[in-house]
Amino acid sequence: MDVEIRFIDSSKGKGLFAKKSFSERSVIFEEEPLVACQFSWNAKCKYRACDHCLRPLETAEENARRLTGNTNLILPYPECCTTKKDTIVSCEKCGVEYCSPDCLTSANSQYHQTICLGTHERNGIHPLELLDEAWRNIHFPPETNSVMLIVRLLSRIVQCDDPQLAISQILQFCHRTVNEDNALAHKLLGYKFSDQIDKLRTLMQQAFPHETIQQFVTVEGFKSLLALIGTNGQGTGTSALSQWVSEVSKLPLADLEKTNLDQFIDKLYQDIDDHTGSFLNNEGVALYMLQSAANHSCLPNAEVSFLHNNTKLSLVALRDINEGEEIFISYLGECDLQRSRVSRHRELMENYLFECECEKCLKECDNFYITSDEDEDIDV
Ligand SMILES: [Zn+2]
Ligand SMILES: [Zn+2]
Ligand SMILES: [Zn+2]
Incomplete structure (x- = not known):
């Protein structure tokens, strides 16, 4: 590991520091999320993504057809589409889809077994479905977070061989006072929805009767989790179409072909704008251990990037960084x-x-x- 988390002082807390020098534009580190999930509206509106890593499950052409509403659209250079349809698998109990057997295995071993709706007795509506619905009614697009991230976090604890270790990992993110958690939880949901916090908490409690996580479904515990996802949730997005665009732009084309392709792409994005507006990507939110240790600067020396069209995060240097220097990202857009x-x-x-x-x-x-x-x- 080329970075380390260091304690700075009691007012600043922890920070992320370079253990070697990095040149501008180089990747400082890459990490898989602790948990990730697609936004609720994004999933409901049929943006098809892997339930574990958010990789697109549509081909670029299917993606373009859905976003333009043109079912006859043909994308040239289909070999530039990076979606592998033949590796897509689904949970045999509930039907959620994954980009690969690896993602299905990881999801099941980490959290999915506990929250797979197919394994629950469905007497009417399950608390997890009600929770998702309640969240959607509070949190309209453009989405920035999801209560389902908390669901996966709690599931991870339940399924972990060493639940205390998983809990201490999560508590590393929670270091605020009760009043601060309160303010952040209300800010996340919007002040007019303050009555809804208890509704969400009650549903969460019903979904998780497990002894191990009871500290997180008390009034205070739940607010500290909302504060956690509000301050540490990192937005993430993927797109089959933008991958295709980036691949075709690398093709060695003759001038005329290149001009035609550029015109085609311009027209395509215009049609998408007319039909769908600005929601182009599969979007979600994730929690990262290392990245969340990085402090904010309005003049950051690093930025978060997603180079693999899934939820694997890359931290990229914005300028040369010396060994021992603190690594800053911007929390602001x-x-x-x-x-x-x-x-x-x-x-x-x-x-x-x-x-x-x-x-x-x-x-x-x-x-x-x-x-x-x-x-x-x-x-x-
Ligand atoms: Zn996947
Ligand atoms: Zn399932
Ligand atoms: Zn500043």
Whole structure:
């Protein structure tokens, strides 16, 4: 491992540090998620992805047909599609699909056995289905998180040979006070849905009568899990079509062919925009042990990337990083990152409860009274 998690001090907590130097654009590390799941609406709207790693299960052509609504669409260069249909398998009890036998085995051994709906007596509707539905009614697209991530986390503990070890792993993420958890849980769901937290908690409790996880379905325990996914959940997305686009762009084509292909792709995205709008990808959320140890900076030296069209995360250096240097990522989106210091601080405080003291913020501290125009339009 070329990075390490180090304790900085009691106010800053932990951070991620380079154990060797990295050059710009190099991959610092890659990691599989502790748990991942597709967003509820995304799955319900038939964005077909592996239930374990989110790899697309449609061919690029099927993907393009669904997104354009044109069932006769033919994609040229079909050899550039990376989806392997012949390895797709499904759970024989409940029918959820996986991209490969490996994913089915991993899912079953880690968490799926406990929550497979096919193995439960279905007297009416199962608490897990009600939970998913309740979450969808609170959390409309564009989605940013999923209560089903908590379901998988708890399942992992239940299925682990050493549940105490699994619990201590999860508690590493939870280091906040009760009041902080409260604020973060309400922020995640939106303040108008505060009554719903207990409904979600009760359903979670019904779905998990297991002795080992009872500490996580108490009022406080459940809020700390909501705070955990709210602050550490990393968005992730995959797409058969964008993989195809990236593969065809590597083909050695003659000028005319290249021009035709570019025109075809432009038209394709225009048609998708007309028919589907901006929801192009299979989307979900995941938790990563190493990546979540990285602190925020408004001038980050690394960024999260998904280079394998699944939930395997790659952390990529944005500039040269020296041995011993702390590795920072940005918790803010590209757009928010460009805003004024005041604006960034408000976002970080509301969503992560900390005051940013990064290099950029300290420098801009001197210009405290200069704020960008949009700040005045924001409801506080
Ligand atoms: Zn998979
Ligand atoms: Zn199943
Ligand atoms: Zn900052």
